Amino acid sequence: MSYLFAILFYVSLGIFAVGLALKIRQYWNTPAPLKIPTTPAPTTQAGVVFRMFREVVFFESLFRAAKWTWIFGWMFHLGLALAFVRHLRYVVSSDAFVWPLINNWLVQFAGQYASLMMLVGLLGLLGRRILVDRVRYISAPSDYLMLILIIIITVSGIMMSFVAPIDIVGLKAFMTGLMVLDWQELPSSVFLIIHLGLVAVLAIIFPFSKLLHAPGVFFSPTRNQVDNPREKRHISDWAKNSGLDSADGV
């Protein structure tokens, strides 16, 4: 079992890292031929950074668009971020200089209870797909599958955290063992096997799924462009030096 999971982790994290890198390269190289920031948009680069910050941290445009989706989506993502920080304790060495930031009552406590907020958010998002006619009509099986996958991961995590504790020392040994190639036993727990198995599945499908919105938001032309079409002429990268970039070329 331990070896199976060790191999599964190497493979799934490999697919995750390479797949994600290729996708980001693709996004990076995709031309944005037109100046299309959604107005009102900032007129300076610093303003764009601030807008992107609000978008990523508060989901500003979703807030303006749909309050219910926003509240559940934001609960889920905030919970995810807090739980993520708590998870660092399984992989970061207690000798690392960032350790005091992780080995901290507030961080661990917030991470543990944030999981409940995460679950409420996820159930809300699932409810939206099932209960709102308009949304049900446009929901594809993959929309449900992603939600259900993450719900099961969350519930198995909550079980370990609140109901059926596992050998955390053993788990940390297993995880750090993967990193230094000194393989250790995986502690036995049904919930841990469900949790880690589905995490591996999630990592594998991530680079091919709608979860790519995470890196994708940074590449959205409607969000990452400065509103200065008059001050500075916008020329797509591929059009530069092609003769089309002269004033009368277009």
Next chain:
Amino acid sequence: MKAVLIQLLLVGLMLMMGGAVASDRVSLPKYPQPVGDQCVEPTDIMRREHMNFITHQRDETVYKGIRGIAARHSLKDCIDCHVGYDAQGRAVPINSEGQFCESCHNYTAVSIDCFGCHRTTPDEVSKVRQFTGKP
């Protein structure tokens, strides 16, 4: 530009992981050997559930007055068996660096406040005698 960004990212990640990558063996918490040859419950169960046992015991003691030998999971007993001793034979507080509770909790980022009130070294009338027959 892109290459520099990616390299910065990777270096940052490695720095974060820090010590874990610096050695080629897994590190585990290290603490003094406990007294006796078994714990109050099987070792693998203690490892996972000791917090539930002691907090349950606290409720039993504080609400129902169960103390002494009947208090199977008393916090005092944990300390009696698990405390370490220095070269002079004096008990070292169990929540100080490298000691039983601390080393393990530091490894797993757990913070407890119990020792703000509870003593960290064995009592004179410690129950350890009952367990071990030691004076």
